[in-house]
Amino acid sequence: MSVLVGKPAPDFTAAAVMADGGIVENFTLSEHIKGKYGFVFFYPLDFTFVCPSEILAFHNRIAKFKELNTAVIGISVDSHFSHAAWRNTPTSEGGLGPVDFPLVADIKKTIARDYDVLVNDDIAYRGSFLIDKGGVGLVGVEGAFSKFDFSRFRFFENKAVTRKVIQAYMDQNYLAAPSFVGITSEKEPPLFLGIDDKEHYDANVEAYRQSLTHRDDQFNKLSSEKIRLSKAKQTLYSPMLKRFDLIQSQHQSGNLKLGSYAKILSTYETEISLPLEQFINAYEMEKSMKFEVVERERKKVIEK
Secondary structure (H helix, E strand, O other): OOOOEOOEOOOOEEEEEOOOOOEEEEEEHHHHOOOOEEEEEEOOOOOOOOHHHHHHHHHHOHHHHHHOOEEEEEEEOOOHHHHHHHHOOOHHHOOOOOOOOOEEEOOOOHHHHHOOOEEOOOEEOOEEEEEEOOEEEEEEEOOOOOEOOOHHHHOOOOHHHHHHHHHHHHHOOOOOHHHHHHHHOOOOOOOEEEOOOHHHHHHHHHHHHHHHOOHHHHHHHHHHHHHHHHHHHHHHOOHHHHHHHHHHHHHHOOOOOHHHHHHHHHOOOOOOOHHHHHHHHHHHHHHHOOHHHHHHHHHHHHHO
């Protein structure tokens, strides 16, 4: 999570599910928050049981945000289709339900990367940014409840040792990215402020702890159900459906990459949708690229 304070907020255009449930393909941050403050928050994934209560806390305060002339935008690396499905699923069934602000699809992970909240090129850290006239004014941190004070750690003169120690703590998950930045940044860090509601947060933690007592039992039930379903598929599925199910299973297990999976799926379509066609074309183009040549040419341009 880089220090963006005082700098223009990274702009972006991406697909999003709007407050009314409609999908727009070209949601642009700068246009959406024009004349307003912006509150942009990142969360890891849709359909996780911890994220909904945090997002719903923002939803429940939307009147206050509007009173403060502040537009709220949520972002994750899920697709807009996933966002829509999550919004359309009741909270009682593991969904989010409707929320009164856009959910942006960062499926290419470029937005999370630009805001430096991307973890291992996979999902985004939880993190929030308050944008004032195009610049980041502070960093809001979920899972915390007050102002961060890094002064005691930044006082240590040997910055190299400080960085190594803090990095070791973060590698062991004893420390999160906001604290790492606040302690090790060369410049004076901006205000880092905990924005979570302690009552809701404690309730999430307690729900997680209670769920652990049921984990083994549920895993055993799922294992038994998978065996039953596998036997039923062998009896009920046609050869073509068995092949399709095998392909899907390979993709879900990570043995079949998304590009190859999409290309195989296209063979089942009588008419390929435009987004799928564009994705396959981009995938084929990427496969044909020699990245070492691209990197070499890029360095030449930078050095000039």
